[in-house]
Amino acid sequence: MSVAAVRVRRSLEAATVPYPMILGVLGAAVVVSVVVATGIGPVRIAAGEVTSILLHHLGGGGDTAANADLIVWRLRFPRVLLGAVVGAGLALAGAVVQSVVRNPVADPYLLGLSSGASVGAVAVITTGVSALGAMTLPVAAFAGAAAAMAVVLLLARHRGRLLPLRLILVGVTCGHLLGGVTSFMLARAENSSAQQQIIFWLLGALSGANWSVLGAPSAVVVAGCFWLLLRARRLNVLVLGDEASAGLGVNASRLRLELLLVTTLLVGTVVAVSGGIGFVGLIVAHLARMLVGADHRRMLPVTALLGALFLVWADVAARMLITPTELPIGILTAFIGVPFFLLVMHARGLAAEGSP
Amino acid sequence: MKRGLGAAMLLLALTGCGGTAPAASEAGVTVTDCAGKNVTFPQAPRRVVVLDGYAAQSMVRLGLGDRITAVGFTKPFSVEKGPIKAELARLTVLTADSMPTTELVAAQRPDLVLTSASTFGGAPGSPKESDLSTMDAKGLAACVPGGPLTTLAPTYDFLLRIGKVFRVETRAEQLVAELKTREQAVTAKAGAGPKPTVLILPDNPVAGQPVPTSSPSTIPSAVVTAAGGQNVFADVTGTRVQVSPEKIVERDPQIIVVVTDYSFAKLKGQALVDSIRANPLLANTSAVRSGRVLSVSQYLTQFPSPLNVDALEQVAAGLHP
Numbered sequence: 240m241s242v243a244a245v246r247v248r249r250s251l252e253a254a255t256v257p258y259p260m261i262l263g264v265l266g267a268a269v270v271v272s273v274v275v276a277t278g279i280g281p282v283r284i285a286a287g288e289v290t291s292i293l294l295h296h297l298g299g300g301g302d303t304a305a306n307a308d309l310i311v312w313r314l315r316f317p318r319v320l321l322g323a324v325v326g327a328g329l330a331l332a333g334a335v336v337q338s339v340v341r342n343p344v345a346d347p348y349l350l351g352l353s354s355g356a357s358v359g360a361v362a363v364i365t366t367g368v369s370a371l372g373a374m375t376l377p378v379a380a381f382a383g384a385a386a387a388m389a390v391v392l393l394l395a396r397h398r399g400r401l402l403p404l405r406l407i408l409v410g411v412t413c414g415h416l417l418g419g420v421t422s423f424m425l426a427r428a429e430n431s432s433a434q435q436q437i438i439f440w441l442l443g444a445l446s447g448a449n450w451s452v453l454g455a456p457s458a459v460v461v462a463g464c465f466w467l468l469l470r471a472r473r474l475n476v477l478v479l480g481d482e483a484s485a486g487l488g489v490n491a492s493r494l495r496l497e498l499l500l501v502t503t504l505l506v507g508t509v510v511a512v513s514g515g516i517g518f519v520g521l522i523v524a525h526l527a528r529m530l531v532g533a534d535h536r537r538m539l540p541v542t543a544l545l546g547a548l549f550l551v552w553a554d555v556a557a558r559m560l561i562t563p564t565e566l567p568i569g570i571l572t573a574f575i576g577v578p579f580f581l582l583v584m585h586a587r588g589l590a591a592e593g594s595p
Numbered sequence: 596m597k598r599g600l601g602a603a604m605l606l607l608a609l610t611g612c613g614g615t616a617p618a619a620s621e622a623g624v625t626v627t628d629c630a631g632k633n634v635t636f637p638q639a640p641r642r643v644v645v646l647d648g649y650a651a652q653s654m655v656r657l658g659l660g661d662r663i664t665a666v667g668f669t670k671p672f673s674v675e676k677g678p679i680k681a682e683l684a685r686l687t688v689l690t691a692d693s694m695p696t697t698e699l700v701a702a703q704r705p706d707l708v709l710t711s712a713s714t715f716g717g718a719p720g721s722p723k724e725s726d727l728s729t730m731d732a733k734g735l736a737a738c739v740p741g742g743p744l745t746t747l748a749p750t751y752d753f754l755l756r757i758g759k760v761f762r763v764e765t766r767a768e769q770l771v772a773e774l775k776t777r778e779q780a781v782t783a784k785a786g787a788g789p790k791p792t793v794l795i796l797p798d799n800p801v802a803g804q805p806v807p808t809s810s811p812s813t814i815p816s817a818v819v820t821a822a823g824g825q826n827v828f829a830d831v832t833g834t835r836v837q838v839s840p841e842k843i844v845e846r847d848p849q850i851i852v853v854v855t856d857y858s859f860a861k862l863k864g865q866a867l868v869d870s871i872r873a874n875p876l877l878a879n880t881s882a883v884r885s886g887r888v889l890s891v892s893q894y895l896t897q898f899p900s901p902l903n904v905d906a907l908e909q910v911a912a913g914l915h916p
Binding site for chain 2: 280281282306309310313314315367426427428433444446447449451452558562563564565566567
């Protein structure tokens with residue numbers, strides 16, 4: 240075992256300390272990361288200036304004409320916040336889907352959600368429809384995700400019940416079909432800019448963030464998080480299986496339906512503004528379980544915080560790694576996420592995890 | 596050398612005066628963007644960030660070099676041979692090898708962001724329309740309509756729209772007339788003769804893989820068509836389309852036009868042409884057997900720019916020796 244792994248193991252063993260402390264440390268880390276990440280970018284701005292701009296605005300000050308103000312407050316800060324929101328949303332959605340289908344390799348994309356969103360977005364990009372102005376693309380992406388979910392739910396229902404294995408099979412199949420549709424539209428795209436735009440969108444990106452796109456996803460992610468916390472106890476029961484759930488007075492099919500609708504809402508709104516950022520939904524929930532165990536009441540808040548933390552830093556790397564050019568963030572989530580995940584898994588031992 | 600530079604600067608000063616003087620009676624002008632929306636410019640832009648070298652060439656050819664605050668992706672400058680080369684070299688460069696990212700553009704506080712691509716935000720990290728409005732800048736892009744192209748109309752349209760926005764319509768019309776005269780000279784000469792079939796290749800085809808080529812809706816295909824050739828894949832839609840190697844053999848192009856200098860091609864310039872000549876996949880085509888493999892740089896043909904006409908003359912000379 241490597242030295243680093245031993246160190247991580249020690250720190251993780253030490254982390255069997257009180258849960259509120261973990262939550263507090265992670266919460267503080269998110270806040271600090273957001274501020275630090277706002278200070279990092281291709282245009283160099285002194286740390287002092289960044290903090291004074293942030294304090295000025297958070298204290299209710301208006302926009303100023305300064306260059307730094309434009310870059311820090313109107314371009315960079317909304318982007319960093321969007322990263323945090325998107326990360327939290329995707330991580331939560333991943334955790335829920337894994338529990339709903341009782342499969343540890345499930346993620347929000349497994350059920351065809353992101354493929355549906357892609358078809359919606361790509362259809363708008365290739366046809367050039369702009370009926371709703373700047374909102375056309377996000378609305379189309381959300382509509383695509385919702386439609387895909389509706390079809391999957393309809394096909395996966397069997398004698399009024401919603402069974403995990405059927406859900407996965409139908410979801411994967413529909414996802415494949417929709418992926419094919421996207422690739423077809425990509426190949427037929429009439430201009431190269433649209434093609435480039437589609438490719439970047441499929442890989443996911445936080446560029447183009449501004450204050451006006453931040454509202455909807457933030458509201459949905461915060462509301463979704465609270466709603467899920469209210470359902471956390473029942474989620475714990477759901478993981479035990481349909482019979483056990485019934486014995487404990489929980490209607491598994493009905494709960495699954497509710498949870499999937501909330502997941503669609505989460506993934507749809509998030510993917511609509513950020514494109515298909517992969518891996519976050521798959522991996523963050525596992526990290527959270529390794530840290531605080533599989534009890535949803537404990538792991539859901541940690542999942543959200545870890546997701547936010549992870550994506551904020553992945554985006555910093557996307558912006559800075561090959562500066563002045565930018566990388567699609569999907570590449571970074573894999574680059575940073577995989578080694579980190581393997582390190583933690585190695586140090587902690589996956590057996591210790593209560594998988595869903 | 597020095598004298599040439601002085602002359603160029605004098606020329607620039609003269610055209611600058613002639614073109615932009617009537618600022619006194621400035622009324623707002625409105626142009627349509629690529630999505631068909633109207634964009635109004637209450638006054639001529641003063642601080643312009645140009646995202647790519649193609650568009651910078653258009654600006655400088657229109658005598659608007661002094662309005663350029665900074666420029667990105669300057670690789671297309673390498674093919675410029677005209678009198679504007681010195682002025683292009685003096686421009687402030689944000690990022691030489693790629694389009695600049697949103698923050699770098701915003702730091703210049705532009706009132707106009709210009710690109711020869713047909714949308715904003717295509718290149719990773721480059722500003723999107725929403726970013727432009729965040730930084731209070733307008734955007735102007737070169738529009739390529741999407742259907743089959745047989746002339747350089749998109750280039751002329753872009754130059755005329757820039758001319759209108761900067762209130763230098765006369766100069767833009769002059770430049771377009773000049774370019775059109777050259778285009779017509781080429782098409783008139785080519786019009787009478789036979790129309791050889793042309794395969795456009797951006798890279799050396801690899802065995803077992805579909806072959807990328809330029810569809811009829813691209814500027815390279817427009818150049819080939821206007822030069823009196825016919826795109827052997829005139830029936831495909833899309834832009835960077837991929838065709839089957841079998842179809843290439845079946846359609847047997849008489850000429851191959853290699854569009855060089857794309858970033859994705861491993862070999863550049865003549866080396867690429869030589870490797871295509873030696874490619875066994877193409878060995879049986881009439882083009883390779885008769886040795887008619889031409890090349891033209893993507894910096895002349897990829898996006899609308901005045902240099903498209905240089906490409907046109909170059910390709911025409913190869914098609915009709």
